[in-house]
Amino acid sequence: MDAWVVYESMFGNTKALAEAIAAGLAAREVRVLEVGEAPLVIPATVGLLIVGCPTHAFGMSRASTREEAAKEAPHGVLSARIGVREWFDALERDASGTTAAVTFDTRVNRPRLPGSAAAAAEKRLKRLGFATVARPMSFYVHGKEGPLVEGEIERATEWAAQLGTEFMPVS
Numbered sequence: 001m002d003a004w005v006v007y008e009s010m011f012g013n014t015k016a017l018a019e020a021i022a023a024g025l026a027a028r029e030v031r032v033l034e035v036g037e038a039p040l041v042i043p044a045t046v047g048l049l050i051v052g053c054p055t056h057a058f059g060m061s062r063a064s065t066r067e068e069a070a071k072e073a074p075h076g077v078l079s080a081r082i083g084v085r086e087w088f089d090a091l092e093r094d095a096s097g098t099t100a101a102v103t104f105d106t107r108v109n110r111p112r113l114p115g116s117a118a119a120a121a122e123k124r125l126k127r128l129g130f131a132t133v134a135r136p137m138s139f140y141v142h143g144k145e146g147p148l149v150e151g152e153i154e155r156a157t158e159w160a161a162q163l164g165t166e167f168m169p170v171s
């Protein structure tokens with residue numbers, strides 16, 4: 001079984017976590033895919049789908065929030081074409097209902113700021129028939145453009161290692 005890590009990222013923080021998560025799943029077949037490049041059908045060989053996105057306006061990004069982000073990125077944003085929301089709009093349902101799926105997001109490190117793109121993404125995956133198997137996870141950045149709060153890369157690697165042990169045991 002393979003694992004896919006599909007991410008959306010404007011300034012690179014969510015991408016860095018996606019790569020850390022792939023590292024945490026070491027010894028398994030892992031593909032890291034930018035959401036604009038991610039296929040619209042998840043092959044049956046994928047046993048674990050991990051989807052990550054930045055929190056924008058208390059939820060998943062929209063074209064308007066990505067445009068806002070682009071204004072603050074003179075060299076352009078990484079996910080310039082679509083976000084996870086639009087990918088879900090086009091993604092084929094999981095007919096088997098057995099593909100394990102987990103979501104994560106990035107959010108600013110401000111106490112009591114509500115809203116999590118990962119929680120919204122989990123709901124969409126459930127409606128698409130995926131078997132959401134772990135609670136949505138948030139990782140924190142210092143400001144809109146980052147950087148990541150110290151220790152978040154390591155926390156992401158450890159989180160992925162636990163997911164791997166639980167849902168993709170290496171025989």
Ligand SMILES: Cc1cc2nc3c(=O)[nH]c(=O)nc-3n(C[C@H](O)[C@H](O)[C@H](O)COP(=O)(O)O)c2cc1C
Pocket residue numbers: 008009010011012013014015054055056057058059065066068069106107108109113114115141143144145146
């Ligand atoms: C338009 C816009 C709206 C945002 N809204 C929120 C928000 O509601 N809550 C939050 O915690 N962070 C918010 N942020 C900060 C993003 O979560 C942050 O930019 C992101 O986590 C950085 O990850 P990235 O580099 O992968 O894009 C917002 C950022 C932008 C650009």
